[in-house]
Amino acid sequence: MEPVIPFTGQIVAMPINDIDTDQIIPARFLKTTDSAGLGKNLFADWRYEADGTPKADFVLNQPQHAKATVLVAGDNFGCGSSREHAPWALKGSGFRAVVSTSFADIFRNNALQNGLLPLQVDEETQQQLISLAQEDASTTLRVDLEQQTLTLPDGREVTFPIDGFARHCLLNGIDQLGYLQSLEDEILAWEESHPARVNTLATA
Amino acid sequence: MSANGRRPRTLFEKVWDKHVVRAPSNGAPTVLYIDLHLVHEVTSPQAFTTLRERGLKVRRPERTLATMDHSTPTTPRNELGIIPVPDAMAAAQLDVMRRNCEDFGIPLYELGNDKQGIVHVIGPEQGLTQPGMTIVCGDSHTSTHGAFGALAFGIGTSEVGHVLATQTLLQDRPGSMAVRVEGRLQPGVTAKDIILAVIAEIGIGGGTGHVIEYTGEAIRSLGMEGRMTVCNMSIEGGARAGMVAPDDTTIDYISGRPCAPQGEEWDQAVANWRQLPGDEGATWDREVVLDAAELTPMITYGTNPGMGMRITERVPDPDSLGDPAAKLALDKALTYMGLQPGQSLLGKAVDVVFVGSCTNSRISDLREAARIVRGRKVADSVRMMVVPGSQPVKRQAEAEGLDEVFRAAGAEWREAGCSMCIAMNGDQLQPGQYAVSTSNRNFEGRQGKGGRSFLASPLTAAASAIHGAITDVRTLQTELA
Ligand code: SF4
Numbered sequence: 200m201e202p203v204i205p206f207t208g209q210i211v212a213m214p215i216n217d218i219d220t221d222q223i224i225p226a227r228f229l230k231t232t233d234s235a236g237l238g239k240n241l242f243a244d245w246r247y248e249a250d251g252t253p254k255a256d257f258v259l260n261q262p263q264h265a266k267a268t269v270l271v272a273g274d275n276f277g278c279g280s281s282r283e284h285a286p287w288a289l290k291g292s293g294f295r296a297v298v299s300t301s302f303a304d305i306f307r308n309n310a311l312q313n314g315l316l317p318l319q320v321d322e323e324t325q326q327q328l329i330s331l332a333q334e335d336a337s338t339t340l341r342v343d344l345e346q347q348t349l350t351l352p353d354g355r356e357v358t359f360p361i362d363g364f365a366r367h368c369l370l371n372g373i374d375q376l377g378y379l380q381s382l383e384d385e386i387l388a389w390e391e392s393h394p395a396r397v398n399t400l401a402t403a
Numbered sequence: 404m405s406a407n408g409r410r411p412r413t414l415f416e417k418v419w420d421k422h423v424v425r426a427p428s429n430g431a432p433t434v435l436y437i438d439l440h441l442v443h444e445v446t447s448p449q450a451f452t453t454l455r456e457r458g459l460k461v462r463r464p465e466r467t468l469a470t471m472d473h474s475t476p477t478t479p480r481n482e483l484g485i486i487p488v489p490d491a492m493a494a495a496q497l498d499v500m501r502r503n504c505e506d507f508g509i510p511l512y513e514l515g516n517d518k519q520g521i522v523h524v525i526g527p528e529q530g531l532t533q534p535g536m537t538i539v540c541g542d543s544h545t546s547t548h549g550a551f552g553a554l555a556f557g558i559g560t561s562e563v564g565h566v567l568a569t570q571t572l573l574q575d576r577p578g579s580m581a582v583r584v585e586g587r588l589q590p591g592v593t594a595k596d597i598i599l600a601v602i603a604e605i606g607i608g609g610g611t612g613h614v615i616e617y618t619g620e621a622i623r624s625l626g627m628e629g630r631m632t633v634c635n636m637s638i639e640g641g642a643r644a645g646m647v648a649p650d651d652t653t654i655d656y657i658s659g660r661p662c663a664p665q666g667e668e669w670d671q672a673v674a675n676w677r678q679l680p681g682d683e684g685a686t687w688d689r690e691v692v693l694d695a696a697e698l699t700p701m702i703t704y705g706t707n708p709g710m711g712m713r714i715t716e717r718v719p720d721p722d723s724l725g726d727p728a729a730k731l732a733l734d735k736a737l738t739y740m741g742l743q744p745g746q747s748l749l750g751k752a753v754d755v756v757f758v759g760s761c762t763n764s765r766i767s768d769l770r771e772a773a774r775i776v777r778g779r780k781v782a783d784s785v786r787m788m789v790v791p792g793s794q795p796v797k798r799q800a801e802a803e804g805l806d807e808v809f810r811a812a813g814a815e816w817r818e819a820g821c822s823m824c825i826a827m828n829g830d831q832l833q834p835g836q837y838a839v840s841t842s843n844r845n846f847e848g849r850q851g852k853g854g855r856s857f858l859a860s861p862l863t864a865a866a867s868a869i870h871g872a873i874t875d876v877r878t879l880q881t882e883l884a
Contacts, residue, residue: 216732217607217707221846226825230474230492232448232499244848249834273728275608278641278707279846281543282446283559304611304643305543309559362575364431374561376453379569382425382434386571389424389436396672397439397531397662399468399510402518
């Protein structure tokens with residue numbers, strides 16, 4: 200994975216609460232066995248007419264927002280299904296971060312595994328960013344993962360919380376699997392002291 | 404402090420503590436051992452790709468079980484006893500699952516296998532789901548297995564790869580929350596109504612970051628299948644997992660199942676399970692209390708499972724909400740649903756009734772639906788689909804003649820799978836159609852693009868199928884309890 204470096208990106212607002220992962224990527228697109236190529240189906244049911252033409256009034260279809268890389272959403276973003284296709288689709292359409300006051304647990308984990316930053320802010324910052332994006336599509340936000348700061352256009356800096364280990368992995372472009380593999384001895388020791396009670400091989 | 408000098412611990416804490424391979428260290432979260440990993444075709448392919456790319460094996464195939472459920476057709480078998488898969492993409496995904504399981508040595512209940520079914524139905528059914536275990540699956544409704552006093556939660560595909568390769572996961576310790584349901588349920592009110600009422604109460608983000616333990620007389624009085632229904636929808640309240648402490652009901656249910664421990668091992672296991680319920684004096688970070696006696700059949704009116712109400716209530720008015728975002732959300736939901744503020748849902752005509760999903764497709768759910776349907780006819784205007792959760796559930800229902808009850812009433816009796824819960828397999832609502840569904844999600848388009856879902860219990864669903872419109876089951880002339 201590429202290390203996450205500081206970046207400045209255009210913001211786009213979807214001020215809707217509880218955006219669930221079925222909206223982010225509808226289930227009919229989950230028959231793929233790949234994680235690439237999902238960007239075109241991001242928010243498919245909100246974005247396209249039945250015949251596949253883009254809906255002009257949907258914010259992500261508006262040309263002035265075409266370059267946006269930071270999505271500013273309502274509360275509780277990413278609730279519902281555990282599908283990692285949701286962050287894959289967001290990344291696939293060029294998003295690098297999502298701003299909300301809260302994220303559903305599984306979505307947050309999935310986003311972090313893929314270098315999509317879940318930026319948790321207070322309601323005031325969220326509302327300010329929504330207004331800014333709606334007033335001027337060229338509004339940008341600077342995101343610095345190392346410092347855990349967002350810099351708003353007026354120069355105001357706000358901090359965001361992030362799991363320390365996920366941050367470490369993202370800054371160094373490493374993933375968590377390597378760390379778990381390095382714990383082989385400890386895993387073996389746990390297994391030896393906790394004999395398995397089930398054996399799935401006996402059932403099939 | 405308890406008598407032995409230890410801080411009293413909750414059920415969740417006991418299960419968590421036992422599975423810690425490494426406590427938080429060097430800034431990394433807890434490394435948690437996973438006892439049982441369930442796998443399905445939709446959220447696993449990319450994880451196997453990662454394993455291949457890195458030359459890794461599946462560390463514990465004997466703690467891993469795969470099934471096919473999400474994209475599988477539920478249409479009848481052909482003359483060869485095979486269920487054809489007409490959708491090329493679904494067929495390709497199922498092939499990939501088959502190949503992955505072969506290459507990595509993972510047992511698979513494939514389409515047509517006599518144990519195949521929805522991933523959260525088969526684990527408990529085979530006796531693989533046991534108290535005190537840690538169980539994961541690339542599926543948010545893994546919380547279902549918590550009904551046995553297991554710590555069970557959904558993970559993403561990257562994490563599926565972590566568990567396949569190492570049998571462990573990095574996890575921050577969640578907070579804890581108790582939902583206590585006191586008293587006894589009235590006739591016609593079920594486990595589904597309990598959990599819909601809980602979610603309406605706490606909101607769909609209300610449990611975020613928490614593991615819920617369900618306690619109280621009404622929960623204790625539920626059978627295992629009712630407890631599974633409750634735990635299943637914990638995720639719809641945002642919770643990481645839901646749990647119920649194991650008791651005699653739990654132990655009786657597991658006893659004799661194919662993968663249950665035998666003989667001396669059984670006695671040992673039961674002795675361990677008896678230690679799992681929370682200690683006297685253990686506390687949760689939050690507690691919510693409901694009175695079962697006051698609950699009624701519930702129904703959702705909106706586009707998330709938190710938008711639920713008593714079936715006799717009226718659709719709320721967005722203008723009555725103070726919070727502008729909540730008002731907007733309700734406005735948007737009612738527009739999508741084609742409903743008016745203040746409207747009663749009783750008598751609202753529906754096109755489809757779906758009885759199925761990992762929430763309500765077990766034998767007791769089918770028995771309840773059949774009790775209502777028996778000797779009656781599904782309204783001409785309604786398509787009623789009954790989709791058993793697994794092949795064993797299907798056979799059991801057929802042995803009891805339930806298939807005949809449904810067929811005689813004009814309902815479809817189908818093969819096992821997720822079906823219209825997620826609408827990936829061709830079982831789907833048409834745009835604008837209304838459905839009463841026993842599944843767990845009423846999100847926009849969840850049951851088919853443009854489809855509109857009312858979530859309810861199997862009793863309510865069946866009663867609505869008969870009348871062709873949303874019906875309070877308590878008004879039917881049927882013995883309910
Ligand atoms: S029945 Fe529905 S909720 Fe359950 S596992 Fe299948 S798709 Fe998911």
